[in-house]
Amino acid sequence: MIVVTDYLAFNTKKRQEFIRITDEIAEIVKKSAVKEGTVLVSAMHITSGVFVNDWEDGLIHDFQGWLEKLAPSGLDYRHHQTGEDNADAHLKRTIMGHQVILPITDGALDLGPWEQVFYAEFDGQRQKRVIVKVVGV
Amino acid sequence: MIVVTDYLAFNTKKRQEFIRITDEIAEIVKKSAVKEGTVLVSAMHITSGVFVNDWEDGLIHDFQGWLEKLAPSGLDYRHHQTGEDNADAHLKRTIMGHQVILPITDGALDLGPWEQVFYAEFDGQRQKRVIVKVVGV
């Protein structure tokens, strides 16, 4: 059984940014030499997420507008009494999810035709990490 | 270590449909001969999901009405400028989740008394797949 651990680092220019990471994950899987198994991709910070969806700019725009409606920034959140101003980022990342498990078959990610993996930053402009854990044979 | 991969295929009659797949997953686990481990059940399309909840028609009705309220169809989504009309399906599947990991103990799914696994279709009437990946010993 092979277990390989890697980390991706992010420091986005904008506070909110969605970044496609499918190729980075595929590369880590390839290097791991795992032929059959799974790879966990998980945000290590609690104001960002990881999700699988479409690589289409219009839809990404829709996602961001939708999240702002469901979990608005700028409200009088209790969390802000600690000096923070990012309660909405915690809520938004909860809707999007903070981790995915991707199947590996025949040494490659076994994804559907339109599945792409994204890192979703909701409180950026600082150092963040994603853990990538490949497990298999 | 055993890794077994299988796929379930769907082509729903209605655009939106929730289908119970607990028995199909249990059967794949049984055939895999894995006694201890986990099984990943993951939608391979980005307008459908997989979730665990109650097998009760009233609640399924509630889920669908609730999702329509949180992520309405028919809005002027940016994604629709590509010719698509299913942006809401991408959002709805995000709320429900697109994958689950089920524990396997003593050769069977180790689920609570009311846990049932569902495939959630939000843009059906065409061929879709779910990957089922059993990993264990």
Place this chain on the structure above:
Amino acid sequence: MIVVTDYLAFNTKKRQEFIRITDEIAEIVKKSAVKEGTVLVSAMHITSGVFVNDWEDGLIHDFQGWLEKLAPSGLDYRHHQTGEDNADAHLKRTIMGHQVILPITDGALDLGPWEQVFYAEFDGQRQKRVIVKVVGV
């Protein structure tokens, strides 16, 4: 390959309660002797969840208020025709998620600086369980 299965039991005093379980999971991982792998933490009941977020009382208050807004209790849900009164609990747990997979590196949970694991009860005052499944080497 090592697979270790454990269960956490809950019987909350209040109907809705968020309980930090990071230390309990860390202890199970330590006892398992797994050095590299993952641990699945999954609610076995369909009106509770498991999620990773911040250990800050104000934010927990915000989460609970936010969930009540997105998935209100006391509505005329179809599910309630069965005699149940907890449809909102099924919806709330869906937003929070019902399971997480935590990475294990060097024999310990490999979490970011603020990541904490929580059990989220939405229909408590009765016996509930969470399964903890450690898989690795």
